[in-house]
Amino acid sequence: MPVNPEFRRYLWLELSLQRMIAMPAVLAAVFFLVALGDPDSGALSDFAFGAFLILILLWGTRLAASAVVSEVRAGTWDWQRMSAIGPWQMTWGKLFGSTVFVWFGGLICLAVALFSLLRQGTPQEIPSLVFVGLVSGVLGQAVSLAASLLWLRQGAADRRAVIATPQFLGLLAGGLAAYEGLAALDLEAGGLGLLQWYGLPLDRALFAVASLSAFLGWSILGVYRLMQAELQVRQRPWAWPAFIVFLVGYCAGLPEFGGRAAAPELLEPGRLSLVFGGCLVLAYATYFLFEKDPIALRGLSLALKRGDRPRALRLLPQWLLASVLAGLAALALVAALVALPEAFGARHFAFGMDFRLAGTLLVIGTFGFLLRDLGIVLLLNLRGRSRRADAAALVYLLALHLLIPGLLQTLGLGNYVGLVSPYAQAFTLPVLSASLAFVSSLAPGVSIPALEAIPWLVLIGALSQVSLLLVLLLRRWRRFQAEIDSSLAHEGV
Amino acid sequence: MLSVEHLSYDYPGTRALQDVSFTVAPQSITALVGPNGAGKTTLLRCMAALAEPIAGRVLLEGQDIHEEPRESHKAMGYLSDFFGLYDELTVLQCLRHQAAAQGVAAGARAELVERAAQRVGLADRLRQRAGALSRGLRQRLAIAQAILHEPRIVLLDEPASGLDPEARQSLSELLLKLRAEGMTLIVSSHILAELRDYSSHMLILRDGRLVHHGPVSGEAEGEAQVAVVIELAEADPRLAEVLAAEGVDSVNVKSEGARVLVPDGAAARQALLRRLVEAGLPVSAFNVERRDLQDAYLSQVKKGDDAG
Numbered sequence: 059m060p061v062n063p064e065f066r067r068y069l070w071l072e073l074s075l076q077r078m079i080a081m082p083a084v085l086a087a088v089f090f091l092v093a094l095g096d097p098d099s100g101a102l103s104d105f106a107f108g109a110f111l112i113l114i115l116l117w118g119t120r121l122a123a124s125a126v127v128s129e130v131r132a133g134t135w136d137w138q139r140m141s142a143i144g145p146w147q148m149t150w151g152k153l154f155g156s157t158v159f160v161w162f163g164g165l166i167c168l169a170v171a172l173f174s175l176l177r178q179g180t181p182q183e184i185p186s187l188v189f190v191g192l193v194s195g196v197l198g199q200a201v202s203l204a205a206s207l208l209w210l211r212q213g214a215a216d217r218r219a220v221i222a223t224p225q226f227l228g229l230l231a232g233g234l235a236a237y238e239g240l241a242a243l244d245l246e247a248g249g250l251g252l253l254q255w256y257g258l259p260l261d262r263a264l265f266a267v268a269s270l271s272a273f274l275g276w277s278i279l280g281v282y283r284l285m286q287a288e289l290q291v292r293q294r295p296w297a298w299p300a301f302i303v304f305l306v307g308y309c310a311g312l313p314e315f316g317g318r319a320a321a322p323e324l325l326e327p328g329r330l331s332l333v334f335g336g337c338l339v340l341a342y343a344t345y346f347l348f349e350k351d352p353i354a355l356r357g358l359s360l361a362l363k364r365g366d367r368p369r370a371l372r373l374l375p376q377w378l379l380a381s382v383l384a385g386l387a388a389l390a391l392v393a394a395l396v397a398l399p400e401a402f403g404a405r406h407f408a409f410g411m412d413f414r415l416a417g418t419l420l421v422i423g424t425f426g427f428l429l430r431d432l433g434i435v436l437l438l439n440l441r442g443r444s445r446r447a448d449a450a451a452l453v454y455l456l457a458l459h460l461l462i463p464g465l466l467q468t469l470g471l472g473n474y475v476g477l478v479s480p481y482a483q484a485f486t487l488p489v490l491s492a493s494l495a496f497v498s499s500l501a502p503g504v505s506i507p508a509l510e511a512i513p514w515l516v517l518i519g520a521l522s523q524v525s526l527l528l529v530l531l532l533r534r535w536r537r538f539q540a541e542i543d544s545s546l547a548h549e550g551v
Numbered sequence: 552m553l554s555v556e557h558l559s560y561d562y563p564g565t566r567a568l569q570d571v572s573f574t575v576a577p578q579s580i581t582a583l584v585g586p587n588g589a590g591k592t593t594l595l596r597c598m599a600a601l602a603e604p605i606a607g608r609v610l611l612e613g614q615d616i617h618e619e620p621r622e623s624h625k626a627m628g629y630l631s632d633f634f635g636l637y638d639e640l641t642v643l644q645c646l647r648h649q650a651a652a653q654g655v656a657a658g659a660r661a662e663l664v665e666r667a668a669q670r671v672g673l674a675d676r677l678r679q680r681a682g683a684l685s686r687g688l689r690q691r692l693a694i695a696q697a698i699l700h701e702p703r704i705v706l707l708d709e710p711a712s713g714l715d716p717e718a719r720q721s722l723s724e725l726l727l728k729l730r731a732e733g734m735t736l737i738v739s740s741h742i743l744a745e746l747r748d749y750s751s752h753m754l755i756l757r758d759g760r761l762v763h764h765g766p767v768s769g770e771a772e773g774e775a776q777v778a779v780v781i782e783l784a785e786a787d788p789r790l791a792e793v794l795a796a797e798g799v800d801s802v803n804v805k806s807e808g809a810r811v812l813v814p815d816g817a818a819a820r821q822a823l824l825r826r827l828v829e830a831g832l833p834v835s836a837f838n839v840e841r842r843d844l845q846d847a848y849l850s851q852v853k854k855g856d857d858a859g
Binding site: 060061063064066067070071129132133134136137138139140141142143144289290291292352353356357360538541542 | 561562563564565566599600601603605606617618620621624625627628629631633634635636637638639640644648649651652653654657696
């Protein structure tokens with residue numbers, strides 16, 4: 059069987075004889091001390107599993123996040139990009155190769171934990187511990203690697219945060235997976251049981267296994283797709299939108315979110331409000347995670363002009379697709395709100411008006427504000443370098459959604475915060491979130507005590523600012539194109 | 552072999568390449584020249600399928616390299632101007648990794664590794680760590696990595712940058728050897744002196760535009776001429792007559808000497824020298840003057856300016 063050249067290179071680099079001796083020696087000494095201190099209880103298994111997680115998550119995510127970044131910095135990445143190593147080979151070569159040393163140590167820790175469990179007479183815990191340990195480890199490392207590749211695509215190789223931030227994201231994902239997985243598969247605490255997902259009674263342990271496996275699959279697919287892009291393999295941008303649909307659909311079925319509407323009429327709008335909310339969050343994440351390369355946008359514009367549909371499809375930016383998904387979710391939610399029975403609207407109010415109308419205005423307005431914020435991000439990215447532009451955009455968005463609303467509240471103009479941010483408006487989030495149950499649980503006829511004009515203010519604020527941003531974007535875009543064209547004129551082309 | 556068709560590439564605020572088209576002749580060494588910022592590196596990266604142009608395409612034997620870059624890379628070698636090496640690996644490990652990464656069959660790797668090491672003169676340093684090599688030797692190792700899989704096209708971006716004269720001379724010899732073995736090379740530099748020894752063709756870029764692409768004097772059929780400087784021991788007005796009678800292109804003729812263009816080749820030069828001696832002219836020197844690449848570059852840039 060042919061050996062993955064990238065994996066073999068890491069074996070040469072990472073598994074020197076000295077390291078192969080040092081790691082087990084250090085671990086053996088530590089475990090011996092722990093066992094000596096507490097020979098009978100389960101301290102050794104807990105300690106060994108903790109050591110496994112520290113090695114795999116804390117150190118492993120660091121190594122995964124720096125796997126490609128260090129090559130870009132050292133000038134060796136071009137060799138890899140010019141090689142014949144395919145994206146899949148490179149994905150697993152990097153993922154398991156860059157972390158092979160911590161896996162070597164981690165597997166020793168895991169073996170000690172399992173041995174200790176056997177000695178304690180609790181072998182039934184072994185499969186869940188192994189599963190959760192391995193899946194959360196690979197998941198965390200894959201998220202780190204994927205995030206570092208995303209940052210690299212934004213030209214941030216020389217920044218320190220290009221490793222620290224992906225490592226943090228990987229730690230978060232891996233830690234969450236380990237925590238949730240262990241909780242769901244905790245046999246001693248009666249982890250076995252049923253949970254409702256879209257109203258279906260499902261075995262909690264099986265659901266956890268399926269969920270962890272699915273997220274692991276997505277994380278590896280993410281690395282694979284980004285590696286394809288790095289290796290110049292042509293691809294269409296379907297994976298991230300598909301992940302958004304999956305994640306939002308997955309969460310909307312969980313009982314913690316969509317399944318608790320007090321009134322039966324609100325079950326569907328409740329779920330859709332969660333879908334919309336999820337799409338909003340992921341759209342914002344997309345705006346900052348993915349590249350907003352104006353040159354690629356110019357390529358898209360040229361491809362559209364030429365009628366080159368395959369190229370245009372390939373160059374579709376992720377921010378556009380994420381916004382379209384949020385728009386579709388908003389449309390679905392509006393349709394569900396409008397479809398509520400008239401009698402419901404007559405009994406339930408928000409902002410002193412028919413709940414259905416208030417909800418519709420807020421949903422459209424909120425989507426409008428999403429587009430405004432996208433406009434700000436794009437406007438700044440059309441001006442300068444991506445990471446700085448993103449940082450500036452983040453400051454502007456924080457000012458618009460926190461600072462200015464705070465100022466307005468202080469000045470006694472709290473009813474007008476909807477003009478700049480729908481999220482800061484009191485009662486907007488409950489209306490927009492799955493807590494529709496909260497609204498419906500109010501006594502019939504009880505209105506949320508707020509100004510009736512607020513939903514209209516949100517809508518007007520959104521539409522006016524989207525229009526302004528559109529004008530500014532068009533002007534900036536023309537100037538951006540003109541700069542390139544004038545460089546040609548200057549050169550006499 | 553390799554054709555570039557209407558290639559354009561943009562950076563924010565500027566166009567790096569504008570409608571560049573040319574075809575590289577097989578088994579040639581093309582000197583890619585131009586001032587800093589002319590677009591040389593961008594062009595090489597587009598040709599290596601490491602950067603995607605905004606318009607145009609690069610064809611390698613008829614196949615658009617941006618459609619299947621991984622396939623094209625099997626036929627290409629590329630050395631970046633800011634290349635790095637895996638410093639912790641030995642020279643042998645670097646080469647073995649490169650062979651595997653380029654998809655060389657396991658059975659053929661050892662032979663190719665040995666061949667590449669010998670070609671660049673590193674056969675006696677295989678056990679040395681790459682990080683311990685001098686700059687010149689690192690450059691050789693990098694070239695060995697770029698050519699190890701026997702690519703048909705080799706793209707080298709500023710390969711002689713930072714090398715001492717001896718290392719440059721050895722690089723020139725290596726490139727000529729690679730050409731003789733059938734490879735086609737494109738070598739960029741903004742220092743013309745280092746290209747003159749081995750270039751067969753010259754491609755001039757300026758402000759992202761192709762100013763000139765063609766053979767360096769003496770390479771193209773039909774134009775195969777070299778400059779010959781003739782000196783007489785004492786002035787003789789018959790020199791111009793004899794040269795005119797021979798139908799030689801005179802660049803500059805005076806009674807004490809001349810600079811003329813004659814067909815490249817020993818036979819033609821010998822015939823001219825015999826005729827001059829038979830005419831009784833006191834020939835004291837008869838030197839072939841290899842056309843300087845810098846002269847050619849400046850004359851082509853001037854032509855481009857005049858045309859513009």
